[in-house]
Amino acid sequence: MWSTSARLIRASIWGAAVLSLAACGNEPPKTASSKAPAPGMGKGYSHDPYPSTYRPYPGVPTVVRGVTIYDGEGGRIDNGAVLFADGKIVAVGQSVDAPAGATVIDGTGKWVTPGIIDIHSHLGDYPSPGIAALSDGNEATSPVTADVWAEHSVWPQDPGFGRALANGGVTTLQILPGSANLFGGRSVVVKNVYARTMQAMKFPGAPYGLKMACGENPKRVYGGKQRQPSTRMGNIAVDRATWARAAEYKRKWDKYEKDGGDPPTRDIALDTLRGVLSGEILVQNHCYRADEMAVVMDMAKEFGYHVAAFHHAVEAYKIADLLKANDTCAAVWADWYGFKMESYDGIPENLAILHKAGACAMIHSDDENGIQRLNQEVAKALAAGRHAGIQVPDEVAWKWLAINPARALGIADRTGSLKPGKMADVVLWNGNPLSVYTRPEKVWVDGALLYDADNPKLRPVSDFELGQPGEGDVK
Amino acid sequence: MKRFLLLSAAALLASPAAAQTIAITGGTVAIGDGSAPVENGTVVIRDGRIVAAGAGVAVPAGATVVDAKGKWIAAGMVAGLSGLGLLDAGGIGESNDSASRGSPFKAAIDVSVAINPNAAMVGNERAGGVTRAIVAPDAGGSIFAGQGAVIDLGADPDPLTRARAFQYVELGEGGAAQAGGSRPAAYVGLHDALAQAEDYRRNPAGFDGRSRDALLTRADAQALLQVLDGAMPLLVHVERASDIRTVLALPKRYPKLRLVLVGAAEGWMVAREIAAARVPVIASALADLPASFESLAATESNVGRLTQAGATVGILSQGNGGEHTLKQFAGNLVAITKVPGATGLDWGKAFATITSRPAAALGLDGEIGSLRPGRRADVVLWDGDPLELSSMPVAVWIDGQQQPLDSRQRKLRNRYLTPTEGSLPKAYER
Numbered sequence: 068m069w070s071t072s073a074r075l076i077r078a079s080i081w082g083a084a085v086l087s088l089a090a091c092g093n094e095p096p097k098t099a100s101s102k103a104p105a106p107g108m109g110k111g112y113s114h115d116p117y118p119s120t121y122r123p124y125p126g127v128p129t130v131v132r133g134v135t136i137y138d139g140e141g142g143r144i145d146n147g148a149v150l151f152a153d154g155k156i157v158a159v160g161q162s163v164d165a166p167a168g169a170t171v172i173d174g175t176g177k178w179v180t181p182g183i184i185d186i187h188s189h190l191g192d193y194p195s196p197g198i199a200a201l202s203d204g205n206e207a208t209s210p211v212t213a214d215v216w217a218e219h220s221v222w223p224q225d226p227g228f229g230r231a232l233a234n235g236g237v238t239t240l241q242i243l244p245g246s247a248n249l250f251g252g253r254s255v256v257v258k259n260v261y262a263r264t265m266q267a268m269k270f271p272g273a274p275y276g277l278k279m280a281c282g283e284n285p286k287r288v289y290g291g292k293q294r295q296p297s298t299r300m301g302n303i304a305v306d307r308a309t310w311a312r313a314a315e316y317k318r319k320w321d322k323y324e325k326d327g328g329d330p331p332t333r334d335i336a337l338d339t340l341r342g343v344l345s346g347e348i349l350v351q352n353h354c355y356r357a358d359e360m361a362v363v364m365d366m367a368k369e370f371g372y373h374v375a376a377f378h379h380a381v382e383a384y385k386i387a388d389l390l391k392a393n394d395t396c397a398a399v400w401a402d403w404y405g406f407k408m409e410s411y412d413g414i415p416e417n418l419a420i421l422h423k424a425g426a427c428a429m430i431h432s433d434d435e436n437g438i439q440r441l442n443q444e445v446a447k448a449l450a451a452g453r454h455a456g457i458q459v460p461d462e463v464a465w466k467w468l469a470i471n472p473a474r475a476l477g478i479a480d481r482t483g484s485l486k487p488g489k490m491a492d493v494v495l496w497n498g499n500p501l502s503v504y505t506r507p508e509k510v511w512v513d514g515a516l517l518y519d520a521d522n523p524k525l526r527p528v529s530d531f532e533l534g535q536p537g538e539g540d541v542k
Numbered sequence: 543m544k545r546f547l548l549l550s551a552a553a554l555l556a557s558p559a560a561a562q563t564i565a566i567t568g569g570t571v572a573i574g575d576g577s578a579p580v581e582n583g584t585v586v587i588r589d590g591r592i593v594a595a596g597a598g599v600a601v602p603a604g605a606t607v608v609d610a611k612g613k614w615i616a617a618g619m620v621a622g623l624s625g626l627g628l629l630d631a632g633g634i635g636e637s638n639d640s641a642s643r644g645s646p647f648k649a650a651i652d653v654s655v656a657i658n659p660n661a662a663m664v665g666n667e668r669a670g671g672v673t674r675a676i677v678a679p680d681a682g683g684s685i686f687a688g689q690g691a692v693i694d695l696g697a698d699p700d701p702l703t704r705a706r707a708f709q710y711v712e713l714g715e716g717g718a719a720q721a722g723g724s725r726p727a728a729y730v731g732l733h734d735a736l737a738q739a740e741d742y743r744r745n746p747a748g749f750d751g752r753s754r755d756a757l758l759t760r761a762d763a764q765a766l767l768q769v770l771d772g773a774m775p776l777l778v779h780v781e782r783a784s785d786i787r788t789v790l791a792l793p794k795r796y797p798k799l800r801l802v803l804v805g806a807a808e809g810w811m812v813a814r815e816i817a818a819a820r821v822p823v824i825a826s827a828l829a830d831l832p833a834s835f836e837s838l839a840a841t842e843s844n845v846g847r848l849t850q851a852g853a854t855v856g857i858l859s860q861g862n863g864g865e866h867t868l869k870q871f872a873g874n875l876v877a878i879t880k881v882p883g884a885t886g887l888d889w890g891k892a893f894a895t896i897t898s899r900p901a902a903a904l905g906l907d908g909e910i911g912s913l914r915p916g917r918r919a920d921v922v923l924w925d926g927d928p929l930e931l932s933s934m935p936v937a938v939w940i941d942g943q944q945q946p947l948d949s950r951q952r953k954l955r956n957r958y959l960t961p962t963e964g965s966l967p968k969a970y971e972r
Contacts, residue, residue, distance in 0.1 A: 404864070414955050420959065439828075501932070537839030541843065541882070541883035
């Protein structure tokens with residue numbers, strides 16, 4: 068169900084992107100009924116002013132044979148083979164035909180999986196070193212900062228990207244603004260490839276997300292400044308007032324694009340909220356408590372939007388049925404709990420209970436260290452589930468790391484599983500990836516080998532680390 | 543010989559500790575002293591202490607026998623530095639007794655009076671295989687955080703293994719921040735406080751220490767004398783190699799100091815000096831990011847390289863709640879032995895970093911942290927390799943007493959295994 072809605076959302080964003088590109092060179096269409104002709108839907112302003120300049124790095128046709136494969140959508144092949152070439156998955160099966168000149172890797176005793184996708188990261192916005200000068204993740208100056216875009220804070224040299232690649236097998240991640248605000252701003256999805264510019268990391272065509280937050284953070288930050296919101300009811304009050312403004316803004320722009328006339332005044336924050344209301348931008352909502360998630364889902368219905376995923380959904384297990392009924396995903400930690408009141412009821416069986424109830428579930432990190440071990444986090448959640456009698460096969464649990472976050476990000480048609488035609492985002496693990504004793508051996512992004520444990524030259528050293536103590540060390 | 547079923551744990555709990563002999567037989571034994579695990583071994587407990595552990599251990603007559611075939615019998619984890627028992631959740635300020643920013647007292651602060659063995663987190667972590675914790679205060683307005691304690695996680699009213707087990711001090715960037723903005727300020731604060739403690743020793747009546755202007759209270763001076771005399775270890779948090787060197791030089795001036803380094807992300811750069819000084823380390827296992835300018839050279843190989851150089855290294859648990867994940871940290875140190883260029887630990891040494899090594903750092907490895915004879919019987923029966931992510935404790939003994947595993951988390955889990963409500967609200971399900 069929710070994958071259908073994700074597809075619809077994708078369709079609309081592709082339409083918008085194509086139209087806005089067309090707007091650069093074309094005259095708006097003329098109509099008979101207005102003096103100033105309407106520009107047409109999506110043409111009022113550019114929806115992609117900071118476009119991706121990412122290009123895949125070159126790779127060679129590669130076959131991994133004799134390997135255990137988790138395809139990321141729940142499928143498993145023992146002693147199987149995978150072929151990728153020209154940046155795309157070509158074939159996955161018991162055996163594949165290796166084209167002439169292909170690199171052939173013996174995967175005996177090893178595993179191949181799709182690259183891990185972390186739907187919740189602040190890498191680049193809260194990079195290492197975590198000093199004040201680089202603290203760019205929370206525009207904590209107003210509870211509504213829908214005008215900020217996380218991508219404008221991303222420092223592409225964050226050493227954390229390299230660690231997430233080499234230790235974690237992470238190939239795609241969503242960078243979100245922080246959770247001080249009810250409307251924190253736009254997220255950006257990036258491929259985990261070092262670049263000189265943020266735009267050169269940007270996942271081509273990925274929908275934007277809107278980071279929202281409920282609960283303790285906004286009320287603490289703004290309550291501490293003696294202003295609204297200082298309570299949970301204040302949170303929702305400011306949310307509703309803002310959505311009401313957004314609906315009005317959308318009506319004006321829709322009318323202008325349909326009928327022409329004087330264009331409405333631009334409001335960068337409301338552009339984003341209009342994008343949400345028109346299904347172009349996906350809501351990624353920080354929310355811990357079951358009761359609050361329920362309220363937010365009703366608020367979404369009130370204003371006509373959809374929550375793609377609740378993040379940090381520590382109490383999601385209490386309302387797994389409700390999340391399923393609303394086609395809303397839960398992105399959770401394996402076993403973080405007890406660090407604040409709204410995380411007090413965290414249990415390690417969260418993912419398994421969500422899965423059992425048929426809800427869309429996934430792991431996430433929100434952490435520059437945790438992102439290096441998301442496979443291990445899933446292994447813990449899986450073990451907790453099994454001890455509670457919820458038997459989830461390993462290959463099915465891998466969905467929590469691959470296709471489910473891809474769907475919640477609106478990029479499942481391009482990555483998130485080892486299916487022919489998808490991006491060749493691939494990890495070769497030196498053992499069972501759900502074992503603590505296993506590490507990535509090789510990581511390919513779009514078919515390019517960007518990490519190889521056996522080749523010291525294929526270990527990224529960010530600009531920041533160059534010439535510093537420990538430079539180039541195996542981290 | 544009585545056969546004993548794990549299901550009857552409640553019955554065992556009710557019986558007195560005295561003269562009780564338990565033999566846990568036929569499992570893989572992980573002693574925790576750095577040795578490799580022993581297959582088909584037995585652990586014998588009598589009166590709350592370990593009698594024997596390993597292969598070829600005879601089961602004493604009259605012992606209660608626990609069959610551990612196919613399972614692992616391991617030393618309980620020793621977590622440090624932790625806030626267990628000192629807070630209900632870090633972010634619940636009202637419940638959090640870690641730091642004392644507004645207090646005039648610093649080094650004198652003693653966490654042992656505040657430990658709450660009934661805190662939900664203690665039960666959760668006990669069920670995760672943690673049997674002891676090194677509980678430290680956080681610094682609040684001074685480089686001296688105060689005196690930490692070593693506790694057990696037993697389900698009983700007496701959590702203290704050792705009260706006032708150490709003094710904790712922040713140097714490096716953290717110390718600079720506490721001292722007014724710089725490392726030099728932190729060091730002058732350290733030296734002055736120790737000098738004042740000596741003043742107090744020489745002439746207690748002439749020591750101010752009670753006026754508003756006093757830099758050090760009498761209670762603080764008294765606490766620091768313990769440190770100066772080597773009666774109490776001094777745990778020093780530093781990360782940078784140059785800071786570590788400065789700390790290692792302190793005993794030249796204060797010869798009786800019993801130093802322990804905490805953090806030490808760049809410890810590997812001065813590993814031989816640390817080992818030569820015989821200063822134990824409680825280090826972060828997996829810190830591999832230049833998280834700050836004092837840890838630019840952080841690497842997961844830190845613990846392995848320090849150990850290789852001959853230092854005693856335990857792993858820092860880094861958190862309040864979630865101490866059971868120490869086993870995951872140790873497992874990762876084994877994992878990196880397969881990564882070219884990385885330095886990890888073999889299984890036995892890795893397991894020691896979360897059991898006997900942190901105990902040894904505080905001089906307590908004769909008492910806790912391993913299954914060597916005479917130690918307190920803190921034993922965890924695991925359904926598999928304790929470092930592996932899929933393994934869970936199936937029984938836990940602390941001081942030879944079998945512990946309940948029905949934590950608050952477990953109760954929440956049971957209530958919501960089926961999230962939908964039945965004929966009554968969830969609040970009626972217990």
